[in-house]
Every structure is written in C-alpha cells, then in structure tokens.
Amino acid sequence: MYRTIQIGGHALAQGxxxxxxxxxxxxxxxxxxRLSGHPVATPRSSETVSFHSAFRKAxxxxxxxxxxxxxxxxxxxxxxxxxxxxxxDSVEILNVSYDPTREFYREYNDxxxxxxxxxxxxxxxxxxxxxxxxxxxxxxxDGLEATVVTLALSADIDAISERTGLFxxxxxxxxxxxxxxxxxxxxxxVREGNPRGxxxxxxxxxxxxxxxxxxxxxxxxxxxxxxxxxxxAERNDLDPAEFVGAMYRNVPVLxxxxxxxxxxxxxxxxxxxxxxxxxxAFLALAELGEDAFDIVVPxxxxxxxxPVTLVDGNITSDAQRAAAEAYLQHLYSPEAQALALxxxxxxxxxxxxxxxxxARFPELDLVTIADFGGWPVVQxxxxxxxxxxxxxxxx
Amino acid sequence: xxxxxxxxxxxxxxxGLSFGIMMTVLSIVVLLPIGALLxxxxxxxxxxxxxxVNSRRIWSALTLSFRxxxxxxxxxxxxxxxxxWVLVRYRFWGRRFIDAAVDLPFALPTAVAGIxxxxxxxxxxxxxxxxxPLGLQVAYTEIGIWVALVFIGLPxxxxxxxxxxxxxxxxxxxxxxxxxxxxxxxxxxVILPTLTPALLxxxxxxxxxxxxxxxxxxxxxxxxxxxxxxxxxxxxxRLEEYNYDAAAAIGIAMLVISFxxxxxxxxxxxxSRRRIGLV
Numbered sequence: 111m112y113r114t115i116q117i118g119g120h121a122l123a124q125g126x127x128x129x130x131x132x133x134x135x136x137x138x139x140x141x142x143x144r145l146s147g148h149p150v151a152t153p154r155s156s157e158t159v160s161f162h163s164a165f166r167k168a169x170x171x172x173x174x175x176x177x178x179x180x181x182x183x184x185x186x187x188x189x190x191x192x193x194x195x196x197x198x199d200s201v202e203i204l205n206v207s208y209d210p211t212r213e214f215y216r217e218y219n220d221x222x223x224x225x226x227x228x229x230x231x232x233x234x235x236x237x238x239x240x241x242x243x244x245x246x247x248x249x250x251x252d253g254l255e256a257t258v259v260t261l262a263l264s265a266d267i268d269a270i271s272e273r274t275g276l277f278x279x280x281x282x283x284x285x286x287x288x289x290x291x292x293x294x295x296x297x298x299x300v301r302e303g304n305p306r307g308x309x310x311x312x313x314x315x316x317x318x319x320x321x322x323x324x325x326x327x328x329x330x331x332x333x334x335x336x337x338x339x340x341x342x343a344e345r346n347d348l349d350p351a352e353f354v355g356a357m358y359r360n361v362p363v364l365x366x367x368x369x370x371x372x373x374x375x376x377x378x379x380x381x382x383x384x385x386x387x388x389x390x391a392f393l394a395l396a397e398l399g400e401d402a403f404d405i406v407v408p409x410x411x412x413x414x415x416x417p418v419t420l421v422d423g424n425i426t427s428d429a430q431r432a433a434a435e436a437y438l439q440h441l442y443s444p445e446a447q448a449l450a451l452x453x454x455x456x457x458x459x460x461x462x463x464x465x466x467x468x469a470r471f472p473e474l475d476l477v478t479i480a481d482f483g484g485w486p487v488v489q490x491x492x493x494x495x496x497x498x499x500x501x502x503x504x505x
Numbered sequence: 506x507x508x509x510x511x512x513x514x515x516x517x518x519x520x521g522l523s524f525g526i527m528m529t530v531l532s533i534v535v536l537l538p539i540g541a542l543l544x545x546x547x548x549x550x551x552x553x554x555x556x557x558v559n560s561r562r563i564w565s566a567l568t569l570s571f572r573x574x575x576x577x578x579x580x581x582x583x584x585x586x587x588x589x590w591v592l593v594r595y596r597f598w599g600r601r602f603i604d605a606a607v608d609l610p611f612a613l614p615t616a617v618a619g620i621x622x623x624x625x626x627x628x629x630x631x632x633x634x635x636x637x638p639l640g641l642q643v644a645y646t647e648i649g650i651w652v653a654l655v656f657i658g659l660p661x662x663x664x665x666x667x668x669x670x671x672x673x674x675x676x677x678x679x680x681x682x683x684x685x686x687x688x689x690x691x692x693x694x695v696i697l698p699t700l701t702p703a704l705l706x707x708x709x710x711x712x713x714x715x716x717x718x719x720x721x722x723x724x725x726x727x728x729x730x731x732x733x734x735x736x737x738x739x740x741x742x743r744l745e746e747y748n749y750d751a752a753a754a755i756g757i758a759m760l761v762i763s764f765x766x767x768x769x770x771x772x773x774x775x776x777s778r779r780r781i782g783l784v
Contacts, residue, residue: 244745251747269747325728327742363645364728366738379629380645495748503562503730 130220201433202235206256208243208330208416209369210390214453215260221449222440226433234433242367243330250274250421257425257434260418262330264288265485267419276423290415291441292455295476296331296338298406299375299384299391306382310408311342314383315356322381323361324371326493331368331414333493335385338412340492341477345410355502376403387414392454392470413476542760545753557754562730563739567758570736571766573647574715577654578662582708584655585662586700592663593670607663610656615720622653623725645727650735653721658711665707669700701777709770716763 128137137146207215219236227233239246239254243262250256251273261267264282271279282289300308306319314321324332336354343353363380365371368390375384376394383406386394391405418438425431440446447459451467460468482488492498546554558564592604610618626633626643633644643649673696681691719737727733736759743752 242745248744248747273747325742328745361729362727364730364734366723366728366741370724378623378627378644380627493746495743495746495751500562504560 130224200232200235201427201430202237203257203430203434203437204237204239204255205258205260205437206239206246206250206254207260208246208262209240209367210331210387210393211260211416212238212240214450214455217449217453218441218446221445222437225440225443225445226436231433234437236437242328244328250276255424256421257430258418258420258438260416262414262416263333263485264415264417264479265333265489266330267417268485268489270421274423276421277419278422281419282417284419285438286442287458288415289417289419291418291438291446292416292450292457294388294414294416294455295411295474296334296385296414297388297391297411298408299386299394299403300382300406302402302404304404304406308383308406311339311353311357311410312346312348314339314360315353319360319383320362320381321357321360321383321385322363322365322371322375323385324368325364325366326499328366329368329371330416331387331390332371332385333488334387334412334414336492336499337479337482337488338385338408338410338477341412341481342408342410351498351501354498358502388456388471389454407472407474410475410477413478415479539760542753542756545750546757549750549754553750554754554757557751558758562734563736563755563758565731566734566736566739567755567762569647569650569734570716570759571762573650573654573735574712574718577651577715578658578708578712580651580655581658581662581711582704585659585707585711586666586704588659589663589667589670593667607660610658610660615657615718616724618656619653619721619724622649622656622721626652626725644725645733647726647733649725649727650722650733653725654715654718657718657721658715661710661714662704662707665710666700666703669703673699698777702774705770705774705777709767712770713763713767716759 128139130136131146134148135146136149205215205219215238219238223233223236239249239256241249243266246259247261247266247269250259250270259267259270267281268279271277271281285291287293298308300306307313308319313319323335326332326336339354339357340350343350363371363374365374368387371384372386372390372394374380376398384391395403395405418441420431420434420438425434441450442459444459444462447457447461448463448467450457451460451463451470454470456471457463479485479488490497549557588607592600592607623644624630626636626649628634628637628642628644630644633642636643641648643652677695678691681695682688686694717737719735719741722735723738726735726738728738736755740752740755743749743755
C-alpha cells in the first residue's frame with residue numbers, strides 16, 4: 111500500500127507502508143530510505159483529544175483572528191504540523207477510558223485499524239481520552255461526546271446510563287463476559303525480599319505495617335481493593351467492617367488515583383505494601399526492575415472487570431456505529447486478547463498469546479462483584495455518602 | 506437614553522464603551538460562575554446546606570484549609586517582606602536572577618510544584634532524609650501542606666510590597682536618623698507603617714490564593730480524612746459521588762469564610778490608613 115507522508119514543515123514523501131509508529135506517524139519505504147512522518151490525506155490513526163484540536167476550534171472562532179492570527183499560525187505550524195484538513199468523510203471514534211489502559215489502547219487502535227482496513231473499510235480516526243474513571247464518567251455525563259467508554263468498573267458506566275439515558279440500563283449484557291474483554295485482580299506489591307513477611311490480608315492490619323492504596327471515593331481500582339479485603343474478612347469469620355477499618359488506619363497516604371499510589375510506593379519509598387491492580391503490579395516490575403519489588407498473591411482476591419460499551423446516543427451515522435461496534439467486538443478477537451495478555455491483563459482467549467504471557471497469572475480464589483450483589487447495590491452501600499467507607503473515618 | 510448612570514462622570518471620553526466592556530467581561534469571567542454557585546445554594550436552601558456542611562470530616566477539612574493558608578501566608582508576610590527589601594535595597598551578584606525567579610510559582614503548573622516538593626521532602630528525598638534524624642516528617646503531613654502553600658503564595662507578597670519599597674524616600678530615613686532615632690526605631694515607626702497597606706494587600710492575596718489551592722497540595726498532603734484532607738479535595742470527592750449539591754455546599758462554605766476574612770483584612774487596612782494617614 112502506497113502512502114504519502116509529510117516530513118518537517120512542507121516536504122512530502124511517498125512509499126510503501128511499513129508500519130505505524132503508534133503516535134500517529136507511520137514509517138514508509140521510499141526506495142532509497144526508510145522515512146517516518148504523519149500521513150497526508152488519510153486521517154491519523156490515533157490522536158489524543160487535546161491541544162491542537164482545541165486550537166483549531168479557537169482559530170475558526172472568528173473573534174480570535176486579527177492580531178493573534180499570525181502568532182497562532184506559527185504555533186500551529188510548530189505543534190500541529192500536518193493535521194489533515196478534510197476529515198469530514200472519514201469516521202471518528204472517541205474512546206473514553208481510565209488511566210492504566212493508556213498503553214494497551216495505543217497499540218490496540220493500530221491493531222484494529224489494520225484489521226478494519228483489511229476488511230475493505232476506510233480507516234477510522236480513533237481518539238483517546240484517559241483519566242481517573244470517576245472523572246471520565248462525569249465528563250461523559252456533562253457532555254463529552256464519547257463514542258465508546260472503556261472504564262474501570264461498571265458502576266461508573268451505570269452512572270452514565272442512569273443520568274443521561276444515552277444507552278440502555280442492560281448495557282452490560284450486550285457483549286460477552288459481562289462486557290469485559292479483559293479482567294484483572296488485586297495483588298500485593300511488596301519491597302524486595304518481603305522484609306515485613308506479608309503473605310495475606312491479615313498481615314495488613316498488624317501494628318506498624320503501612321499499606322498504600324488510593325481513596326475509593328476517587329479511584330475505581332481502590333474500590334476493588336476495598337472489596338477484596340472485605341471478602342477475605344468474610345471468608346475467615348472476621349468482622350469485615352472492623353477488619354477493613356483497621357486496614358485503612360494503617361494507610362499513611364490516600365492518593366486520588368491508582369497511578370498516584372504506585373508512585374508513592376515505588377518512587378517515594380512510602381509504605382510496606384501496595385494494593386495494586388495486577389496489571390499495574392506487573393508493569394511496575396517490568397519498568398522498575400524485578401530486584402526492587404516482589405508480587406505477593408493473597409489467598410483471596412476479587413475478579414476486577416473493567417467493562418466496555420457503546421454510547422448509542424452519541425452515534426451520529428451508520429458508518430460510525432458499524433465502526434464503533436466492530437471496535438468493541440474486535441477486543442474479543444484472539445489477536446486483541448493476546449495484546450491484552452501482553453499488557454498483563456487476564457484476557458479470555460490465550461490461543462494467540464505468547465506462552466509466557468498466558469502462563470504469568472497465578473491461580474487464586476477470586477470472588478466476583480456478583481457475590482456482593484452487583485455494583486448497583488455495592489456502590490451506594492459501601493462507597494456512597496455516609497456509606498461504610500465514610501464510617502471508617504467518622505470516629 | 507444616555508442619561509442616568511451611563512452618563513459620563515468625567516470629561517474623559519469613552520466611559521460608556523469601556524464601562525460596557527468591563528462589565529461584560531467581569532460578568533462572564535467572575536460574576537456568572539459565582540452566581541451559579543450561589544444560585545445552586547439558594548435552590549438547596551440554607552437548612553439543607555447547613556446539614557450537608559455540618560459533619561466532623563468537613564469541619565476538619567475546612568479548618569485545616571484555612572489554618573494552613575493562614576500559617577503559610579503569615580510566613581510569607583515576614584519572609585516576602587525580607588525578600589522584597591533585599592531585592593530593592595541591596596545590589597549583589599545574581600539579584601536580577603533571583604528577582605525573576607520570584608515569579609516562578611506563578612508560571613509553574615501547580616501539579617509540577619507539588620510533585621517536585623513531594624520528591625524533595627519525601628522520606629527518601631534530599632530534604633526528607635536530612636530532616637528524618639530530627640524526627641521531622643514533612644511530606645504527607647500538615648507541614649507538607651504549609652510548604653506547598655508557602656511556595657504558591659510567596660510572589661503575591663513580594664510583588665505587592667516591592668514597588669512600595671522602591672518608592673520609599675530615603676530622605677525620611679535620613680531625617681529620622683539625624684533626629685536621633687536608632688535603626689530599629691526607624692524601621693518600626695517610619696518604614697513599617699508606610700508598608701503596612703501593601704503588606705496587608707499581599708497577605709490577603711496570598712491567603713485567598715492558598716485557601717483554594719488544590720493542584721500542588723494533593724500530592725504532598727497524605728489526604729487522610731480528618732488529618733490531612735483539604736476542603737477542595739473534599740469538593741472533588743463529592744463530585745465523584747455525583748453529589749453536586751454537597752459539593753456546592755462546601756464551595757459556598759469556603760466562599761463565605763473567605764469573604765469574611767477578606768472583609769476583616771480590608772477593615773484592618775482602612776483602620777490602619779486612618780491611624781497612619783494616607784500613604
């Protein structure tokens with residue numbers, strides 16, 4: 111396939127498409143050399159919702175023209191570079207997701223586009239937005255025009271459905287596995303050699319042990335942590351409220367998001383144990399070296415299901431609907447599942463995964479959110495205003 | 506039609522146009538958002554507002570926010586005055602560099618400031634390691650919040666006091682000296698009274714800024730409810746619960762307390778002007 115790219119400000123080059131570099135640029139073979147740059151005419155495969163699209167809006171706003179225009183043009187040339195001018199006839203998808211999926215979706219978007227165009231479709235422009243799951247859900251409720259949402263827990267997606275009616279309340283039954291193409295669980299990350307000898311949940315309530323976990327009010331992941339500890343207490347005939355309360359009294363820093371807690375534990379050296387998404391724990395090992403931390407798998411944990419769904423009410427055309435539905439369904443394809451496995455998620459289909467990716471996950475006893483009665487029950491009772499979590503800090 | 510309040514109060518032309526632009530911009534940028542907040546409060550009703558604010562956790566967050574802002578601003582009042590004095594009165598190598606650096610807290614994204622301070626003061630950071638033997642932990646305690654707020658508020662005091670010090674006439678100090686006053690006396694009875702209004706303004710600005718500061722504080726505070734959880738974080742938490750009313754209630758509580766404090770500072774300013782005379 112021949113593609114035309116732009117190099118620097120003006121120069122163009124043409125050649126055979128080699129690969130996508132993931133940040134919107136592609137690499138081509140121009141005969142004499144390999145070159146990389148943004149493709150011309152066909153829209154970029156993945157573009158973060160940000161700065162220069164807002165910039166273009168401001169520019170077309172009319173009132174900002176005049177004196178500002180010269181300066182802005184310079185900036186647009188510097189930052190925006192080769193933004194394609196005509197994108198109306200192509201299909202665009204906005205995927206609103208949570209924090210730790212950043213790396214996974216960057217690669218998945220390329221994978222999807224390659225497959226989608228191979229089916230004879232025009233390439234889709236996929237834009238990504240990442241942030242804390244709660245804040246992302248609120249943005250969609252307040253009018254962010256998400257085509258699909260891929261969040262940390264179904265309670266946040268329920269909230270969107272309930273408050274906006276953009277998609278039906280039974281959205282979670284529309285795709286296999288509770289609409290969760292990949293799952294994860296909660297494990298412990300401890301310092302190298304496990305100096306405090308932390309083996310299971312009951313070691314977290316011991317005197318002097320410092321536990322790092324984010325605030326369940328602001329972090330989706332932290333709610334899974336909370337429930338996993340609760341499940342352990344119930345299994346072992348302990349008073350769950352007292353047990354979880356004791357655990358939170360050992361928390362010296364309550365960050366607002368999962369990544370924040372990971373930073374506090376790994377970079378700032380605070381705490382003896384981090385309650386982490388399994389995929390974040392593996393990522394921390396991969397990024398920071400196996401000799402700095404160990405993963406400890408508790409006897410009981412929870413099956414964390416980050417679900418996905420189509421936001422029907424924001425769909426503007428049949429072409430967009432077809433692309434968006436395919437985008438979500440393709441997450442269940444063996445290739446995408448292998449990709450999720452390589453990003454340390456527990457995916458369902460291991461047929462195409464590298465053996466070490468599939469074999470990485472230890473077997474453990476997983477409770478599910480259904481054991482708690484489902485998120486519609488759990489969310490208000492445990493994490494609502496005045497709920498069980500709030501009571502820990504009211505005396 | 507051009508009668509009434511829009512009639513130009515001065516012979517200077519252009520009052521109608523500039524007043525119109527001023528009011529439009531002011532409404533869009535300042536009055537509308539605050540009006541929307543207060544409107545929400547009116548819809549909830551004062552009794553419900555009070556119920557939503559009146560809990561131990563919210564009171565400890567509010568007192569923490571205002572206490573930390575007060576302590577940091579008082580520190581900035583003293584230290585900012587000294588900094589401005591040194592920058593104006595002495596000539597030394599690197600003065601211009603320091604002068605420019607004072608504005609950095611304005612320019613730096615507050616999250617960057619928070620992360621940088623946390624990295625320095627965390628138990629494994631450069632300052633944190635030095636302070637640990639003294640039994641002093643800064644990051645993830647209330648002291649960490651003070652440090653972040655001092656950083657945020659410093660330029661407000663310096664930049665309001667600096668021009669006034671530049672305008673101080675050396676004659677006054679010389680006269681004071683020839684009349685037999687010692688240096689401390691001149692400082693206390695001649696210079697400080699002249700600087701008081703500017704100092705109070707700078708203090709008020711720093712205070713107002715640091716009460717609402719969110720970005721830098723959440724990184725360095727431990728965010729533990731009742732201990733190191735600031736009121737703006739509590740607002741964010743209420744929003745995460747989709748409890749917009751409770752968020753508005755805390756916002757209004759902060760607005761009311763800030764307004765009362767600024768009013769008090771203004772009153773002190775008026776009083777000191779009357780006592781010292783116009784400067």
